[in-house]
Amino acid sequence: MRSIFIGLLFLLLTSCYQQERNCAYFKTGKFTSETEIEGKKYTSTFERNDSIQIEIYEGKIDTFKVRWTNDCEYVIQNIHPKNRAEKKPVQMKILTTNSKSYTFEYSFVGDTKKQRGTATKLN
Template structure:
């Protein structure tokens, strides 16, 4: 009986170690180009936009307004966006984007203004 309990404990420890090392696969390159819908929630309000990205340029429609962004990928899962035609100081700020997880046709991301520690999260769905 003592022998079975000992193996059960070792089995649980091994299972814990293996699952704690689990690293979810991210296929970020699947989302460098295409048409997308984005959703994020800020202070309890949901915001939705649509955009098309061709690796280095992103054209986004948000609340009827169209903006064009220069996109610079820093690695396969992170990029910086800069508004090409900013209309005010806020729009001049670059935005750091990080893809956290991916699925077949969507990803979860985290973003903030470059240099800002306050981060927000959202999801993107590929439309094509």
């Protein structure tokens, strides 16, 4: 009986805990992001305003149109795609935030395979 009570108390306390999500703070600014795909770490820097994101990755500069679907989710699409893969829009979702960074999940629109990464605000 005592273990059931402790289990229920633990469940009650953990179910009330919510991760911080101050997504509005991260809508604009300069960032660096890190993601790991198949054991390899990828890093890029980008600057975003409400509707445009300019990203630098391995010396290449790409410009994306940004469309916010809610406070913590947005879709980016390459403005000048060079191939078919770059034409696909990418769904981004901010999962958690803290004072300087956020954890995000992303996938091509319509794709069920999702990846995760972290972005840190530089300014």
